[in-house]
Amino acid sequence: MATHQNAEVILFPKHARQPTQHKRWLATILQTFQEHLVRQGLNLTRQREEILRCLMSADRHLSVEEVYDALKKQDPTLGRATVFRTVKLLQECGLVAEVGALNGRSKFELKADRPHHDHMVCIECSRIIEFQSPMMERFQDEAIRRQGFVALWHRHEIFGRCKNCQRPRRS
Amino acid sequence: MATHQNAEVILFPKHARQPTQHKRWLATILQTFQEHLVRQGLNLTRQREEILRCLMSADRHLSVEEVYDALKKQDPTLGRATVFRTVKLLQECGLVAEVGALNGRSKFELKADRPHHDHMVCIECSRIIEFQSPMMERFQDEAIRRQGFVALWHRHEIFGRCKNCQRPRRS
DNA sequence: CCGAAAATGAGACTCGATATCAATTTCATA
DNA sequence: TATGAAATTGATATCGAGTCTCATTTTCGG
Ligand SMILES: [Zn+2]
Ligand SMILES: [Zn+2]
Ligand SMILES: [Zn+2]
Ligand SMILES: [Zn+2]
Numbered sequence: 001m002a003t004h005q006n007a008e009v010i011l012f013p014k015h016a017r018q019p020t021q022h023k024r025w026l027a028t029i030l031q032t033f034q035e036h037l038v039r040q041g042l043n044l045t046r047q048r049e050e051i052l053r054c055l056m057s058a059d060r061h062l063s064v065e066e067v068y069d070a071l072k073k074q075d076p077t078l079g080r081a082t083v084f085r086t087v088k089l090l091q092e093c094g095l096v097a098e099v100g101a102l103n104g105r106s107k108f109e110l111k112a113d114r115p116h117h118d119h120m121v122c123i124e125c126s127r128i129i130e131f132q133s134p135m136m137e138r139f140q141d142e143a144i145r146r147q148g149f150v151a152l153w154h155r156h157e158i159f160g161r162c163k164n165c166q167r168p169r170r171s
Numbered sequence: 172m173a174t175h176q177n178a179e180v181i182l183f184p185k186h187a188r189q190p191t192q193h194k195r196w197l198a199t200i201l202q203t204f205q206e207h208l209v210r211q212g213l214n215l216t217r218q219r220e221e222i223l224r225c226l227m228s229a230d231r232h233l234s235v236e237e238v239y240d241a242l243k244k245q246d247p248t249l250g251r252a253t254v255f256r257t258v259k260l261l262q263e264c265g266l267v268a269e270v271g272a273l274n275g276r277s278k279f280e281l282k283a284d285r286p287h288h289d290h291m292v293c294i295e296c297s298r299i300i301e302f303q304s305p306m307m308e309r310f311q312d313e314a315i316r317r318q319g320f321v322a323l324w325h326r327h328e329i330f331g332r333c334k335n336c337q338r339p340r341r342s
Numbered sequence: 343c344c345g346a347a348a349a350t351g352a353g354a355c356t357c358g359a360t361a362t363c364a365a366t367t368t369c370a371t372a
Numbered sequence: 373t374a375t376g377a378a379a380t381t382g383a384t385a386t387c388g389a390g391t392c393t394c395a396t397t398t399t400c401g402g
Contacts, residue, residue: 041378041379042379042380043367043368043369043379043380045367045368045379045380045381047380047381048380063358064358064359065358077381077382078381078382079381079382079383080359080382080383081359081360081361081381081382081383081384082380082381082382084358084359084360085360085380085381100271100326104275104357104358104359104389104390105357105358106358106359120315120318120320120322122320123323129318129320131314131317131318133310133311133313133314135306135310136307136310136311136314139304139306139307139310140304140307140329142304143302143304143307144291144329144331146302147291147300147302147333147334148333148334149291149293149300149329149331149332149333149334150331150332150337151291151329151330151331152294152330152331152332153329153330153331154327154328154329154330155271155326155327155328155330156325156326156327156328157325157326157327158311158315158320158322158324158325159322159323159324159325159326160315160320160321160322160323160324161320161321161323162318162319162320163318163319163320166321212347212348213348213349214348214349214398214399214400216348216349216350216398216399217398218349218350219349234389235389235390236389248350248351249350249351250350250351250352251351251352251390252350252351252352252353252390252391252392253349253350253351255389255390255391256349256350256391275358275359275388275389275390276388276389277389277390
């Protein structure tokens with residue numbers, strides 16, 4: 001467990017942050033969002049802040065519906081449309097990224113200052129494993145350059161069975 | 172143009188096949204499909220053959236709607252549902268693969284005996300560039316092994332601007 | 343031919359996501 | 373603080389890709 005060589009990237013490792021550090025990190029991200037909004041003549045509203053906080057405090061990838069359900073409890077007036085709109089804003093300013101899921105329901109993760117990584121998706125338990133492979137990215141960049149392509153983003157998802165879901169299948 | 176070192180993978184290079192070769196290739200794929208169907212107690216119908224032929228003769232990635240529109244002309248009774256059902260069958264037997272597109276409309280390509288490749292998608296003209304990177308695949312395999320994951324398939328798509336769409340953007 | 347099983351196509355339906363719009367909130371300005 | 377234009381919200385309607393239903397038609401072995 002101590003060999004972090006092959007360690008799975010942990011989503012939002014709150015436990016690895018001092019409370020004060022975490023608070024500062026949170027404030028920084030909120031500010032990033034606000035700056036993006038102000039740059040477009042928009043406001044950081046209560047709802048927008050709630051949604052960003054929800055994504056920041058999650059320890060896994062969430063769908064819009066999950067964010068909506070979670071916040072609806074403490075703010076019954078919240079509307080679905082606002083969550084969709086806000087997540088789109090967060091994507092535009094680079095704070096949030098879409099992680100396509102199996103069923104047509106997209107999930108989202110906070111990018112913020114986290115390093116780039118790709119995903120393995122378990123088709124049994126829907127678990128999402130994040131991983132990094134600098135070599136893979138390097139050869140990807142090379143392929144992009146060879147094509148004269150200008151890459152803006154990429155989506156690299158591997159589907160299969162995770163370590164826990166490889167028991168003999170039923171039926 | 173002769174240096175195939177960096178050559179883009181051409182989709183369905185008919186020009187590179189002798190007519191007789193092409194005919195044989197076509198027959199082989201049809202037979203593969205039929206064998207898969209028979210194995211499940213299903214029949215190779217006129218509609219199913221038409222749809223597979225359409226995908227085989229295309230020189231680019233098609234959506235279900237595009238296949239439907241193309242075939243509707245020569246067979247006005249064809250229904251959308253049949254195209255969806257057939258494409259799903261073709262995916263199940265490994266002849267066709269889904270290539271996720273920008274907008275929620277999926278596109279499909281004939282896998283058949285073509286080597287594995289990944290895709291760059293131009294967000295301006297929707298062109299899809301196929302490329303191969305054995306080194307990338309190699310390090311991907313390594314990452315998969317490290318996680319104890321069992322990979323069934325993967326989707327690696329790079330979004331950006333192709334060589335032809337890098338002019339200064341309007342407005 | 344016959345008949346069970348498979349296949350089809352029209353249309354209803356699902357559901358994630360978007361568009362509309364009246365009512366509310368925000369914020370710069372006075 | 374008051375004002376009003378602009379932004380925001382949420383209820384609702386709408387969209388659209390894909391699926392489901394089911395009555396009718398087709399297939400194919402016997
Ligand atoms: Zn990557
Ligand atoms: Zn799993
Ligand atoms: Zn690949
Ligand atoms: Zn292009």
